[in-house]
Amino acid sequence: xxxxxxxxxxxxxxxxxxxxxxxxxxxxxxxxxxxxxxxxxxxxxxxxxxxxxxxxxxxxxxxxxxxxxxxxxxxxxxxxxxxxxxxxxxxxxxxxxxxxxxxxxxxxxxxxxxxxxxxxxxxxxxxxxxxxxxxxxxxxxxxxxxxxxxxxxxxxxxxxxxxxxxxxxxxxxxxxxxxxxxxxxxxxxxxxxxxxxxxxxxxxxxxxxxxxxxxxxxxxxxxxxxxxxxxxxxxxxxxxxxxxxxxxxxxxxxxxxxxxxxxxxxxxxxxxxxxxxxxxxxxxxxxxxxxxxxxxxxxxxxxxxxxxxxxxxxxxxxxxxxxxxxxxxxxxxxxxxxxxxxxxxxxxxxxxxxxxxxxxxxxxxxxxxxxxxxxxxxxx
Amino acid sequence: xxxxxxxxxxxxxxxxxxxxxxxxxxxxxxxxxxxxxxxxxxxxxxxxxxxxxxxxxxxxxxxxxxxxxxxxxxxxxx
Numbered sequence: 001x002x003x004x005x006x007x008x009x010x011x012x013x014x015x016x017x018x019x020x021x022x023x024x025x026x027x028x029x030x031x032x033x034x035x036x037x038x039x040x041x042x043x044x045x046x047x048x049x050x051x052x053x054x055x056x057x058x059x060x061x062x063x064x065x066x067x068x069x070x071x072x073x074x075x076x077x078x079x080x081x082x083x084x085x086x087x088x089x090x091x092x093x094x095x096x097x098x099x100x101x102x103x104x105x106x107x108x109x110x111x112x113x114x115x116x117x118x119x120x121x122x123x124x125x126x127x128x129x130x131x132x133x134x135x136x137x138x139x140x141x142x143x144x145x146x147x148x149x150x151x152x153x154x155x156x157x158x159x160x161x162x163x164x165x166x167x168x169x170x171x172x173x174x175x176x177x178x179x180x181x182x183x184x185x186x187x188x189x190x191x192x193x194x195x196x197x198x199x200x201x202x203x204x205x206x207x208x209x210x211x212x213x214x215x216x217x218x219x220x221x222x223x224x225x226x227x228x229x230x231x232x233x234x235x236x237x238x239x240x241x242x243x244x245x246x247x248x249x250x251x252x253x254x255x256x257x258x259x260x261x262x263x264x265x266x267x268x269x270x271x272x273x274x275x276x277x278x279x280x281x282x283x284x285x286x287x288x289x290x291x292x293x294x295x296x297x298x299x300x301x302x303x304x305x306x307x308x309x310x311x312x313x314x315x316x317x318x319x320x321x322x323x324x325x326x327x328x329x330x331x332x333x334x335x336x337x338x339x340x341x342x343x344x345x346x347x348x349x350x351x352x353x354x355x356x357x358x359x360x361x362x363x364x365x366x367x368x369x370x371x372x373x374x375x376x377x378x379x380x
Numbered sequence: 381x382x383x384x385x386x387x388x389x390x391x392x393x394x395x396x397x398x399x400x401x402x403x404x405x406x407x408x409x410x411x412x413x414x415x416x417x418x419x420x421x422x423x424x425x426x427x428x429x430x431x432x433x434x435x436x437x438x439x440x441x442x443x444x445x446x447x448x449x450x451x452x453x454x455x456x457x458x
Contacts, residue, residue: 001403003386003422003434006443015450091427120428122410142427149429152412206424206432232446239449258439259424259432268413268431 007230016235017051036201037064037359044364046231059331065142066357072315074099081113089124090139100317121153128165148268151275166306176293200226209264228256286329325352335362
């Protein structure tokens with residue numbers, strides 16, 4: 001596979017790991033948060049933590065769109081799906097995300113709700129065209145990567161004059177969440193955590209570019225390295241972060257130059273700003289209410305807003321008390337610190353959202369046996 | 381959701397659509413978010429949309445740099 005295999009070369013990986021070990025100052029810790037779930041997945045899949053020196057730690061961040069969706073929004077979607085006239089179109093990862101009382105879209109589907117998994121927003125448009133007597137709603141979630149496809153779909157619905165189509169919008173933004181983590185990292189009761197630098201998201205950055213991160217680098221004195229998803233990309237990014245720390249530099253560097261530019265994808269950004277506007281606040285699982293972190297449809301597209309069309313009531317639901325997803329999403333705890341991990345909570349029977357999506361920290365740990373370290377630690 | 385692999389454009393279709401090959405699997409995707417993409421180009425594809433073209437020149441430079449970084453330390457003390 002071109003542009004993938006060559007970035008998985010074992011020999012180069014060994015050399016990069018050696019470089020990291022040689023350059024990391026043993027007298028200090030290096031704590032880097034990889035914001036994006038794709039990176040969390042790659043770290044577990046390729047065992048990258050095993051080749052890093054013990055003083056270089058990766059903290060898994062909240063960049064998994066399925067994981068940060070609060071249970072209340074899932075309940076709202078289930079309520080919508082249970083209406084007989086509605087066909088709810090969703091991305092596959094959403095089917096098993098737990099709402100309140102263990103409810104999920106999958107269980108709603110078993111009870112007769114018409115929930116359909118789609119690969120792309122274009123499929124949702126097709127379903128709306130084929131079912132003119134039904135109300136087709138697209139359950140839109142995700143960061144800046146999935147937002148432009150939703151915008152394209154809404155404009156397509158307008159062009160095709162679809163009157164039976166709307167969107168339940170849950171799109172969120174990366175920079176406000178990063179800012180929230182940095183601002184709350186010194187709040188004692190949430191568990192104190194110091195972050196020395198960020199591995200910046202790959203695909204989000206193809207859209208927004210590297211410029212939005214410059215604020216963090218300056219304001220919080222934190223280096224940010226935008227990184228590709230392959231193991232060599234990630235090792236190079238970690239090395240770049242180590243070098244920045246050693247040289248007291250706080251810059252935004254772009255390791256993923258083959259796909260990311262400073263300005264990002266202008267056409268996609270235009271699509272976003274044409275169709276969406278900022279919400280005053282939006283609830284994130286694990287972070288709570290984050291100001292100006294979510295999007296809704298602009299007034300001019302209000303007829304496609306499912307929340308208005310179906311007069312949906314905002315629901316707020318507390319997470320399962322034993323579930324540590326919140327602390328894990330903030331990087332305060334690791335999956336193995338959760339009592340439910342691997343006992344009551346597994347990918348087959350997820351209690352918390354971090355176990356649902358393959359990009360969630362818990363699912364990544366489970367799938368690639370990272371929990372063995374934990375068992376060994378317990379045994380010793 | 382974010383796990384995307386590089387896809388090669390094999391055919392341009394009408395209505396801003398294209399056929400891509402992902403590790404041997406053909407898929408129809410939207411190219412509405414990308415300007416001037418051509419057969420033979422590689423793109424990052426996510427939820428059925430091409431998000432960015434992969435710049436072959438930059439990819440080559442990154443690989444060269446990776447090789448350089450990894451051999452700098454050959455023989456370095458573990």
